[in-house]
Structure formats: C-alpha cells, structure tokens
Amino acid sequence: MKSSQKRSRTRDVPTHPAVKKAPELTGEVFGVPGHTVAVGRGSHTGVVRWLTPDREFGFVELERGGQVFVHTHATGGALPKPARRGELVRIEIKTSKALPPAKTILATMNFDPVVMKKAERTPTRARARGAGRTADEPDEAARPCGRAGADKTARDRFDKLAKRWLAESRHMSDVTAMVMLPSYQEIVGIGPDAVPLMLERLKRAPEHWFWALRAITGANPVPDADRGRVSAMAQEWVNWGHEHGVID
C-alpha cells in the first residue's frame, strides 16, 4: 500500500482520553535504514508489525511511512501487554541521544486502546505478505517465512548487509551488542524474506543469525542442551528450514 493511502486511513483516528492513562515505557527506537525515516522528536503513530514473544522488542510501521525498531533491552522492561501485532501505538520521542550504536533514540511509548481497534483493520506491509494475524492471536505462534529463491534485489541487499555486519561484529563477544548494530537490525527489518537467506548462510557457515531467526519466526528449534553450541544450533535451524519448506 502506498504511504499516502495509509496516511489517509489513519490520519483521522481520534486521540482518546485513555491514551493519557495508557502505560508509558522508556525504550529505544532505531531508525531502520533502507525503509525508513528520520525519526524526529514528538509524537508518532504507527502499527506494530511484530513483537518478540517476550515483548522485548519489535517493529512499528509508522503512519508517516517507514518503520522504527523499538526495544526495551536497555531498561530491562517489556513492552506493555496491550501492544500486539496489528495494533496502533503512539510513540513519543522525548530525547535523542548519541548512544551506541548510533541512531539510538530514547523514547516513551503510549498505547491507545481505542486507536488500536481501528488499526486492526489497517493493512500493513506484513499482512500484505500473508503474515497477518489478528490482534487477538498470540504472538508466540510461529510466523510465516519467505521461501527460498528470494528475488535478486532482496538477496543483494541482504548479502551487502550481512557482509557489513560480519565485518563490524567479528571482534565482538556480546551477541546482544552485535545484533544491535544497524546492519543487523536492518536485516531483521527485512522480516520473513530474510529467513531463507539466513538459513542458506547457516548451511555454509555457523554465523550468528539465531537471534534474528528467533525474532522473525517466533520459533526456537534448538534444545537446551545445544544452547551455545554454534554448529549444532546452525544445523538445527537448517533442519527447521527444511521441515517448514523454507529452504530446499
């Protein structure tokens, strides 16, 4: 859907008094290069594209176009329960600080339950891909993935980002810092279409795509006994890809 159409559907959504009572949360918002926005201070409204099962982070597709990455890792909190995929959230950007990684912006999020109901009828890019669930469906369910044979443009973009991320992160030991690098977050932002591309790389080498795979698919095929055993984790994800028809 064109952003102008999207705007016309959501611009007239009223602000409800409940928004003042809605839970507030300090988190971080990343602009995602590529499909994105220079997120300025002030109020932004957008549809939750998806959230991780533990509601630690997710993507919000902004009404004005583009999307932002929202996470609460820095504060150790979780996104409020009302926030589910397909729901509309209001993001109040309060401050912008040059925290590592670059482009991190401290934000406060407000969730308006009345606006959310309208948002449920608002098609998002994720739904257009067939990934849509209603707001009542659990986030914990495994999410659909792209299939092998992604178009050349998507593959080229992924390969370029993967190369950059591997170069930037190779000396790092803290995976949570590695996955917060903008190049990795942009790959996560590709969403289901990135899944077969990551699995194909895992067939060749045990790289740290597990966090992105877990976030995008909602699955976790690695048994506890293999946690941290990178080659075994890679093989289990490849097996998962075969079983779900994501890769050949």
Added chain:
Amino acid sequence: LRHLLRLFPALNPENSRVTSPQTQAYNCFAWAAGDAERWWQPDSFGIYYWPPSAGSDVSIASVEAAYACLGYSPCKSGSLEPGVEKIAVYADATGRPTHATRQLKNGLWTSKCGAYEDIEHELLALSGKEYGNVELFMQRPRPAATVGTG
C-alpha cells in the same frame, strides 16, 4: 594479527601472539571459563549458553555471577600469584561487559577476540575504544588443567 592490531592500538607483535585459528564455536566469556565448545552469552531469548543461576542481563553482575559458578571470587588486581588463576572482565564506558580474559601461568593473558583467534597478550593491550577497560578481577585456586592454560 594485523586485523586485531587495527582494532586494538595497544596490541603489537611484541606483547601478543596468535594461539589458535579463527572460530565461531566459542567466545571470550566461554574461553575465560575454560569452555572451547560453547558461545557464552546472557540473553533473554535463551538462545546461547549462560549459567542458569547467573541471570540473563548483560551486566558486570551477571558476568561475576557466571564466573562465581566456577569458583571464582572478586579480587583486587591481576597480578600473578602462584597457585591462583585469575580472570579479568572489561567493560565499556556504560559499564556493559565487553570482554573477558584469563591469566596464564606465565602471567600473560589468553583471550578469544569474538570470532577471531585466541591470542596471548599483556593485560592492557586490549584496553581502548573497542573493549573499554578492565572493571573486574576474579580469582580461584588454579586447577590442575584448564583449556588453554599455556
């Protein structure tokens, strides 16, 4: 070693040497713990290995708790002491742990630098922009054998 020299200005061929091939199989936190088969990482997704009682947040406290599970306790310095095995934990300016290294019998330190090689080095050679500075020393009686004891 050239790629590491670019990242760590204090590192040089006189105070360090490569002691293993590159591998993704384990990281510095694992290597300092004597584990060359797993990637140690606290994470709320439960993807990587981390001692279950050590918490899931990336903090000095969590790292300290993880190594406490192996019998380490905090100590004041990284000076070489007979019969004592020490580890040092680096943190960035925000206090977030970035790296851990283990002292060898010869007084030098052994580090796994992310997915790069293991190196033997002087303690301060890895201080700087990438790993920050040492924020925690821990020690335990030196066991009969630890991976990479040199």
